[in-house]
Amino acid sequence: MVRRKGTASLLLAGAAALAALAAFAAPPNRQGDVGADRERGREVYMKWCAGCHGDEGRGDGPAAEHLLPKPRDFTMALYQVRSTATGQLPLDEDILRVVNEGMPGSSMPGWKAVLSGAERAAVVRYLKTLSPDFAPATAPPAALSFGSAPRGGDAAALEGRDLYRRIECWKCHGDSGRGDGTSAPTLKDDLGNPIRAADLTQNWTFNGGGTAPDIYRVLRTGMDGTPMPSFGDLIEGRIITDEQLWRVAQYVRSLSPAEPPRARDVVRAARVEAGLPSGPDDSAWASVERYYYPLVGQVIVRPRWFAPMVSGLWVQALHDGRALALRVTWHDPSQSPDSSWNVWRARVAARMGADDSAAADSTPLPDRLAVQFPARLPAGLDRPYFLMGSVEEPVYLWSWESEPRSAVEATARGADRLEPLAGLTDSVATSSTYDHGEWRVQFTRALSTGDSTNQLEFVTGRPIPMAFYAWDGSNGETGARMAVGSWSAVYLAEPARASTYLSPAFAMLATAGLGLTVIWRAQRHRRKTTDDGTDIGTSEAE
Numbered sequence: 001m002v003r004r005k006g007t008a009s010l011l012l013a014g015a016a017a018l019a020a021l022a023a024f025a026a027p028p029n030r031q032g033d034v035g036a037d038r039e040r041g042r043e044v045y046m047k048w049c050a051g052c053h054g055d056e057g058r059g060d061g062p063a064a065e066h067l068l069p070k071p072r073d074f075t076m077a078l079y080q081v082r083s084t085a086t087g088q089l090p091l092d093e094d095i096l097r098v099v100n101e102g103m104p105g106s107s108m109p110g111w112k113a114v115l116s117g118a119e120r121a122a123v124v125r126y127l128k129t130l131s132p133d134f135a136p137a138t139a140p141p142a143a144l145s146f147g148s149a150p151r152g153g154d155a156a157a158l159e160g161r162d163l164y165r166r167i168e169c170w171k172c173h174g175d176s177g178r179g180d181g182t183s184a185p186t187l188k189d190d191l192g193n194p195i196r197a198a199d200l201t202q203n204w205t206f207n208g209g210g211t212a213p214d215i216y217r218v219l220r221t222g223m224d225g226t227p228m229p230s231f232g233d234l235i236e237g238r239i240i241t242d243e244q245l246w247r248v249a250q251y252v253r254s255l256s257p258a259e260p261p262r263a264r265d266v267v268r269a270a271r272v273e274a275g276l277p278s279g280p281d282d283s284a285w286a287s288v289e290r291y292y293y294p295l296v297g298q299v300i301v302r303p304r305w306f307a308p309m310v311s312g313l314w315v316q317a318l319h320d321g322r323a324l325a326l327r328v329t330w331h332d333p334s335q336s337p338d339s340s341w342n343v344w345r346a347r348v349a350a351r352m353g354a355d356d357s358a359a360a361d362s363t364p365l366p367d368r369l370a371v372q373f374p375a376r377l378p379a380g381l382d383r384p385y386f387l388m389g390s391v392e393e394p395v396y397l398w399s400w401e402s403e404p405r406s407a408v409e410a411t412a413r414g415a416d417r418l419e420p421l422a423g424l425t426d427s428v429a430t431s432s433t434y435d436h437g438e439w440r441v442q443f444t445r446a447l448s449t450g451d452s453t454n455q456l457e458f459v460t461g462r463p464i465p466m467a468f469y470a471w472d473g474s475n476g477e478t479g480a481r482m483a484v485g486s487w488s489a490v491y492l493a494e495p496a497r498a499s500t501y502l503s504p505a506f507a508m509l510a511t512a513g514l515g516l517t518v519i520w521r522a523q524r525h526r527r528k529t530t531d532d533g534t535d536i537g538t539s540e541a542e
């Protein structure tokens, strides 16, 4: 029932613009001014944009072969983020908005802090000269009127959820919105590039912004050039009301946390006396604090990987004085290996640089997750090289995979030098669940194993460096083609002494480990980033 009308009506819009060109209206400036203005915009463009978008604006700059989604081809005049109906050109304000804010969830950066207002305005005018569709037209594109969000309580939220099912958002975005719908592996944009159905639980990755009005706008306009349709015709056809479309937007907004998550340096493992959770779905985890850990493509050693599927993990930890339990959850739209994703994997391999996709064939690949610690507790704040250690300073890994469902311990002395530790049976136990686009894995290991030559001994009362890697087999990820993060740490709380009861708040402060500076830095980061709401904190490679 969901129709795509983007392309056909776009052709019509293009024809209309050409007709307008034929009936050429008086240009706003004298020829000379127009030429000088275009030259100013071109200078900005060649310096800052051409590396990705290409010298002629065809989306084919030197970086483009590594990127997914691909940089926009401006000669096609296809714009995703608009306030105009599907198939229409964007307003200047629409283009300016993307230039200012960037497109979260893609490599398109925001330029507010880099370019002056005059430079940004000039480059917007320049982009329009790259397509004949924008020739001075008598009628500029008309903005749709969006109204404002209706109020609503629980009943309204339920209606939104019901509509999400009825108008079949789930086909692409999945029942829980994690981008794992049945159509997800088959989606491609108008140029044949594979395109992900957005993970609706991560609104900070939405191209056009994550607020309910931003989402409503996208539902009205569609994202031209992609499979994301416009639902405006459902209102015109009186299949749903405008208010109901707002309810869908409000429901989608409710799938993400109130604030985008911030990366923090230290995961705190509280000490429990009543025993550790038995698996990742044990209800005991519900009351344990979750820490967000961002991941980025591995681009340091070859083969590099610019299009990782997993963009972050949630980490929780507990210990009972004898063992440590770590629960890691992350979103991955496929439970690999899954042959229904072969078409996706082949498309990704075909669209990425030859170097990036060297290992891409159809060998079934599992999903993987690795947790990394230093092989030995370092003195002070020293840490091995973050990318799987080095010969001098190796790292100790827990490496879990989805098929066969198992985990091994390993030592690594660099990204290509990983050796499983033989003869250790069940030293690290794992239990895992895949549920509607989400993996949940619990790792459990004794704090001390008696084999301190190979295995890290966990101690309480000091931060222990910890890092993560993730692979999505259905995205062709294996070996160095993975998502990586920088060092964080896990801090195992000391037992509370019977005589000195610590209030939970005080215990948090006292055990921050790296000192108050950690908390202070995190808070400062938060303050710095809430203004625009888009910065989720980055992981810096070191």
Ligand code: HEC
Residues within 6 Å of the ligand: 044, 045, 048, 049, 050, 051, 052, 053, 063, 067, 069, 070, 071, 072, 078, 079, 080, 081, 082, 095, 098, 099, 103, 105, 106, 107, 108, 109, 111, 123, 124, 127, 207
């Ligand atoms: C690092 C690569 C990179 C650079 C540099 C870059 N872009 Fe982009 N840009 C992209 C990508 C990738 C997309 C498409 C994202 C998507 O489709 O989700 C894009 C999309 C766009 C769009 C399309 C917006 C829409 O609504 O569809 C505009 C406009 C744009 N870029 C303008 C610029 C301008 C102007 C500059 C220079 C000031 C620039 N870009 C520099 C990567 C880049």
Ligand code: HEC
Residues within 6 Å of the ligand: 002, 080, 164, 167, 168, 169, 170, 171, 172, 173, 183, 187, 195, 196, 197, 198, 200, 205, 206, 207, 208, 209, 215, 218, 219, 223, 226, 227, 228, 229, 231, 248, 249, 252
């Ligand atoms: C035919 C598949 C398909 C259907 C049906 C579909 N979507 Fe999408 N949707 C997509 C794709 C693909 C993208 C990603 C586009 C991109 O990244 O450029 C997307 C993106 C989005 C986004 C992110 C917008 C942004 O700014 O990046 C939201 C929100 C969204 N869809 C909501 C919905 C809702 C709600 C419905 C049902 C009313 C729906 N979608 C139906 C394919 C679909």
